[in-house]
Amino acid sequence: DGGxxxxxxxxxxxxxxxxxLSCEQNLNHDAxxxxxxxxxxxxxxxxxxxxxxxxxxxxxxxxYSVSREKKESFPLTVTSAQKNPxxxxxxxxxxxxxxxxxxxxxxxxxxxxx
Amino acid sequence: QKEVEQxxxxxxxxxxxxxxxxxxxxxxxxxxFFWYRQYSGKSPELIMFIYSNxxxxxxxxxxxxxxxxxxxxxxxxxSQPSDSATYLCAVIGGTSYDKxxxxxxxxxxxxx
Numbered sequence: 001d002g003g004x005x006x007x008x009x010x011x012x013x014x015x016x017x018x019x020x021l022s023c024e025q026n027l028n029h030d031a032x033x034x035x036x037x038x039x040x041x042x043x044x045x046x047x048x049x050x051x052x053x054x055x056x057x058x059x060x061x062x063x064y065s066v067s068r069e070k071k072e073s074f075p076l077t078v079t080s081a082q083k084n085p086x087x088x089x090x091x092x093x094x095x096x097x098x099x100x101x102x103x104x105x106x107x108x109x110x111x112x113x114x
Numbered sequence: 115q116k117e118v119e120q121x122x123x124x125x126x127x128x129x130x131x132x133x134x135x136x137x138x139x140x141x142x143x144x145x146x147f148f149w150y151r152q153y154s155g156k157s158p159e160l161i162m163f164i165y166s167n168x169x170x171x172x173x174x175x176x177x178x179x180x181x182x183x184x185x186x187x188x189x190x191x192x193s194q195p196s197d198s199a200t201y202l203c204a205v206i207g208g209t210s211y212d213k214x215x216x217x218x219x220x221x222x223x224x225x226x
Contacts, residue, residue, distance in 0.1 A: 033213070042202070042218035043158075050212060058213070090157055094214075098205050100146035100165065103214055105157040 003027065006091050006106035010078035012096055012114045013078065021076045021109045032074035033092040033103060036060060043090065049074055050096050078111065086112050116133060118205050119215035121170070126223045133190040135201050135220050147179055147186045150202040152219065158202055162188060171209030193224045 004025045013019045023032065031050050035043040045058030049068040063082025068074055074093075078085045089109045095101035118139045127133045135149075146165050150158035164170045164177040164186065176189040186205075190197055203217040 027161050035216075043216045045213060048213055056212070070199055096212070102146075102148045102204075104160065108157045 004091060004093055004104060006109050008109060009107065011111045013111060014114050015050035016080045018077055018079050019085075019111070021089055021097075021111070023074045023076065023106060024071055024072055025074075025091075025093040025106075026072060027093055027104070028071075029082070029093035029095060030071070031094050031096050031103075032068070033077045033094075034058075034064075034066065034074070035090040035092065037088045037090060039110075046076065046089075070109075117215045118203055120201075120203050120217040120220045122218060123221040124146060124223050125220055126225055127193050129193060129195060129224055129226050131193050132224055133193045133197065133202075134223070135188040135190075135222065137188075137203030137217055138184055139186070139203075139205045139215075141205070141208030142181075142184060143217075144181075144184075144205045145207030146205070147177070148204040148206075148214070149177060149188045150204060150216075151173075151197075154199070184203045190222075193222075195224045195226050198222060198224050216225045 007022045027040040033048040044060050046064050047066040049055035055068050065077045091106045092103040094103040120137050149162040151161050152158040162177040164179045170177045174191045178187045200219040200221045202219045205215045
């Protein structure tokens with residue numbers, strides 16, 4: 001079935017550790033996005049990519065890094081520089097925003113600090 | 115002024131009533147408007163989209179768009195307890211042409 005797969009579902013980070021969240025899609029979408037959601041809050045854009053080998057910072061990129069080497073994959077690394085990483089991380093994909101098509105979301109990854 | 119605004123709620127309606135969720139946006143060039151439903155602990159799911167002024171109906175859901183007033187709404191008829199969730203308004207276009215702008219969401223509670 002076509003969809004967006006995020007893994008793992010739950011992730012724990014130790015002090016000073018970098019962790020990588022996986023996002024894979026088989027919808028043939030060009031655009032992919034990473035959002036952070038804190039309890040009771042809305043979505044905040046971390047990074048987005050409209051095409052392979054290109055990505056842009058969102059509103060809260062500090063302490064995060066991404067790569068887009070393949071159309072299907074857009075992994076997010078939460079670095080040790082992100083001092084408050086505990087949140088629900090959502091990956092989304094869609095046609096390029098200029099085509100006015102909606103995004104679709106994966107099931108999310110919950111990240112906590114050990 | 116935030117780009118997309120919604121009443122945070124919580125909005126409480128009795129079962130069977132009409133729930134009305136509102137969203138305003140600041141960029142007059144915005145072109146596409148989406149409503150997502152997010153259950154607690156889950157990811158958002160798309161329930162409606164609208165591009166043109168007027169109403170668009172899909173089952174118990176009606177999206178209404180008024181570009182002159184920069185206003186989009188979602189009506190849920192015959193509200194059910196299963197409609198209890200947070201509803202996110204999202205907008206594309208204008209100066210933010212390459213990304214979707216989400217509102218903060220409105221929490222809806224349908225009381226049996």
